[in-house]
Amino acid sequence: MKKYICIKFPQSISLIIFLFSSIIYSSSNSDRFTKAYQAESTPIIDGDILNDPAWVSIxxxxTFTQKSPxxxxIATEITEVRVMYSDKIFYVSVVCYDSSPEGIVTTDTRRDAPLNNTDSFMFILDTFxxxxxxxxxxxxxxxxEYDAQVSKGGEMMSISSSRQSVGTGAAFNINWDAVWDVEAQVGEYGWSAEFxxxxxTLRYASKKNQEWGINFQRTIARKKEVVYWSPIPRQFSLNRLLLAGTIQDINVPSTKNLKIMPYGLGQQNKVINQEKSSTDKANDLGIDAKLGLTxxxxLDMTYNTDFAQVEVDEQQINLDRYxxxxxxxxxxxxxxxxLFSVGENTYYGPDIEIFFSRRIGIGAGGEQVPILGGGxxxxxLAxxxxxxxxxxxKAVEDVTNSNNYSVFRxxxxxxxxxxxxxxxxxxxxLGDDGYSNRAYAIDGALGIGEATQLIGFAAKTDPPLGIEGDAGSYAYMLEANRNTQAFTTQIRYSEVGQDFNxxxxxxxxxxxxxxxxxILNR
Structure with missing residues (x-):
């Protein structure tokens, strides 16, 4: 006699939903909560917290816990952090008490210099x-000043990334520079700083009385000690947003942000010799604008874009054919x-990026191509x-025709x-030939518990000119990684077609x- 197992359809759907929800809705381990306080007076941003009455009532x-050694x-030195806000400014102050202030280490004074080998203080805000x-x-x-944007939950990249970043695909964009102020002071007590x-400068939801994710990190360089407010296991860093604590009672302003940056350039050269004189004149105008719609x-807009103030690239030596x-x-x-990063990323930089903004404004041979404008x-949203x-x-003679670039993500x-x-x-x-090239990709990530993640993408492009058929114009990657206190394990398979373009x-x-x-052992 045969036996049949009968599974009722509605119950099966409910079971699947329950199991999937238990995977992706793994909550943070952090039980750390604090409050943000309305500023009763405006602090003087000079690094002197102990003598500033604006901080007295905050x-x-x-409570800080060691990650290392x-x-x-419990942290071996006392750290005091205070948070408050006004109608326009979010303030953070820190007093880093030190039993041996003469041992405070400072190794670099450049903006965005790595802070892991110097006495330092950092914090992360998860505004949504x-x-x-x-x-x-x-x-x-x-x-x-040290600032960066974190995406993708802070996976795949240490927060000690240097200025010559591997780009945005590794979930940590150190090249983002915001407008904000910080001052620090050193004294017999140790050192202190005000932000x-x-x-x-921030982006956040529109509702009032918000809760943000937040965490604080202090490094005591001479002791090689790193401490956190919301404890973080040794395999992770501050950018692990899943482990951030919570700050409550933040009443954010709802004002819109408008920033306009016009520029003008002028040049006049006059050449005089015995027979005649000549004068050459040139001028240029342009504008950049940033509008906070919500x-x-x-919305960023630009016309006749000028990138003369952009930081120069770090020099690299190419010892291979790639x-x-x-x-x-x-x-x-x-x-x-x-947000635009889709592809295969490694610690040393991406192997694939479906959208790479440096292609805009640069010719095939590295020539500069003027940007007429864009948005x-x-x-x-929703x-x-x-x-x-x-x-x-714009078109450049003997280099390229005018082109229009579009991206939707x-x-x-x-x-x-x-x-x-x-x-x-x-x-x-936009030339006579009407040539165009398109690329399409889907990507995804699935977090399983707190240590495992599956990620992948698949992409298709138009083939290069002169290639019949599109069988080789593809790329895809599948990866599983697990990050525990003892081991980091990673397995990845990727494939790129010969005509991927x-x-x-x-x-x-x-x-x-x-x-x-x-497999990496700690």
């Missing part, structure tokens, strides 16, 4: 409390740049992360480092299949 956060133990996106601010005992961050949606990667540093493209919309970009470049983020999204790019030549993207090499398996 309760201090004092003695994980889980989505455990996916955040802002990092930091300084050392001499008051340098003043305008709300217009507190979470920003392309070098230079990260984007032009301010116009940097805010929320991680860029990024942020959150619960979705959205990014749109449209740029037009849509991404849904879920708890526990889970997300899925879509991106499409288009380059349309994202013309406003970056591909290190074509026509390969690659298997990566790595």
């Amino acid at each position: 309760p201090a956060i004092k 003695d994980e889980g133990q 409390k989505d455990q996916q996106n955040g802002y990092v601010f930091g300084t050392n005992a001499v008051g340098i 003043a961050i305008p709300f217009k 507190s979470s949606l920003t 392309s070098l990667f230079f990260p984007e540093k032009r301010t116009f493209f940097l805010e929320n740049a991680g 860029r919309l990024t942020g959150t 619960g979705m992360k959205m990014g749109m970009l449209s740029m037009r470049t 849509l991404k849904k983020e879920l708890p526990n480092r889970t997300s899925f999204g879509f991106i499409t790019t288009d380059r349309t030549g 994202p013309e406003i993207g970056y591909v290190k090499r074509l026509g390969y299949k690659k298997v990566l398996f790595r």
